[in-house]
Amino acid sequence: MTNPLFYAKIILFGEYGMIEDSQGLVVPYSFYKGALKFSDLDSEFEKKSNQHLHKYADFLSVLDLSDDFKLDIESFKNDIRNGLFFDSNIPQGYGVGSSGALVAAIFEKYSVNKLNPENISKDNLKHLKAVFGEMESYFHGKSSGMDPLICYMNLPILIENRENLDKVAIPEGEEGKGAIFLIDSGITGETGPMIQIFFEKMKTEGFRKTLKEEFIRYNNACIDSFLKKDMNPFFRNLKKLSHWAYEHFRPMIPESIFNIWKKGLDSNAYYLKLCGSGGGGYILGFTKDYEKAEKMLDGFHKEVIYRF
Known part of the structure; x- marks a missing residue:
């Protein structure tokens, strides 16, 4: 067997x-x-x-x-x-x-x-x-x-x-222009220390408030629209989610990724988010036009995991 x-x-x-x-x-x-x-x-x-x-x-x-x-x-x-x-x-x-x-x-x-x-x-x-x-x-x-x-x-x-x-059933992938992909940050991340940072942040009321009122709202809205394959609200909330993480999860974003994270937000060509606890390893990318995003992310190792 x-x-x-x-x-x-x-x-x-x-x-x-x-x-x-x-x-x-x-x-x-x-x-x-x-x-x-x-x-x-x-x-x-x-x-x-x-x-x-x-x-x-x-x-x-x-x-x-x-x-x-x-x-x-x-x-x-x-x-x-x-x-x-x-x-x-x-x-x-x-x-x-x-x-x-x-x-x-x-x-x-x-x-x-x-x-x-x-x-x-x-x-x-x-x-x-x-x-x-x-x-x-x-x-x-x-x-x-x-x-x-x-x-x-x-x-x-x-x-x-x-x-x-x-x-849950996720929408069937199809060969469209859009993609969800992984970017290799080039370094490994350790879960323990990252979670420690998160719990430290949770001790401040301001962070707890924005996590509950903003991060969770954008996160849940992304899931809802993704499962319905409703891509306009999906990308709208995804941008907010990516921006929130850029502001509040900085210690979890590997240094090598920092500039391209901002570049995605500024250009709207793609949006990045953490994959797991961060600190290294993979970063998740989402784009409506993978060809364009791929050119902008030249030099980074990428793996497409879903097309739409």
Whole structure:
């Protein structure tokens, strides 16, 4: 039996806002993927991965997961002794869910009660997200469980608020002039320190107020119009969202991206936003005319993820 692949994920909307009850829209991204495999651990990569799994298994063995979501830790540890490793091309520190894919792969293989992602109820999604949050907390402290959930489900997920989420259909892509794309900032970002900065900012009343009254409003409006494929209000709100982030998320915007972020806002040729927690890794770009945006972003490595 071939080992199932677990894809990366992209938070199209809702980074940071979801912590404060905004909506979020997260989609799988099949360009990057990972799978659990066995080998003789000849390469350095395989050896290292196996050692990491060994430490992670110790962490999982003391987690108190509810009976419905129990893991067969003994089988997991036995497989690790027999050369299990996680074969993945998902870059770490790029905001596309490297630890999420690993957590999803382990849960799929070692959960005692097997689930079928397509039949999971809205209620069970919530429980599963909480379980994944506990499992992923090993990698960067507090985790919402969203990354592993997306990787596990391999379906777009709409986060309605802190309590509720559901599977959602995103509009079919088509070969139009417009595009959503990733820009490589050229450096890796660390989630922990970025989230720390966010929580520091949240201590000031002014920031909390503008986050709730502006960021969340623009963010939710973007999701709403994107799902309806209503592109005029989508880009109108996207510009406001991008401008808000430029003003208020400066520490999270990699230096290499700063000027082109402003250039997009000034020219209206494209708009940028964070992909995940920022600080490095990928930045998300949106444009009505990719050819034009591509020329303006010459010198940056880009990957188109959706056309319209």
